Amino acid sequence: MVFRHLIPNIGSLLIVTFTLNVASTVQSETALSFIGFGVQIPDVSLGTMLADGGSSMATAPWIFIVPSVLLVLLTASLAFVGDGLRDALDPTSRAGGSA
Numbered sequence: 001m002v003f004r005h006l007i008p009n010i011g012s013l014l015i016v017t018f019t020l021n022v023a024s025t026v027q028s029e030t031a032l033s034f035i036g037f038g039v040q041i042p043d044v045s046l047g048t049m050l051a052d053g054g055s056s057m058a059t060a061p062w063i064f065i066v067p068s069v070l071l072v073l074l075t076a077s078l079a080f081v082g083d084g085l086r087d088a089l090d091p092t093s094r095a096g097g098s099a
Helices: 002-035 046-055 062-089
Strands: none
Touching: 002 046, 002 062, 046 062
16 A cells, blocks of 8 residues: 555655755755855865855956856756656646646
């Protein structure tokens, strides 16, 4: 009964939750690296690139703008993928998997 009814209905929820949590994990890591508690200087992170680019905003704004645009695009694309998976995999959806 568990494998026939419970697992197929909860599997789609787990996939969608995992996809949406990846976006929040990326944002959390970026925020921690930006304030200095995450990835340290020899390693590369969006937060360290944003922190380095913030100091040179007046002379070279592209050092700050490129990582921030990349962060926005990554977060939005992961949210859209999670939303699309939710529409496609949710058995109680009004779209009925036709998304």
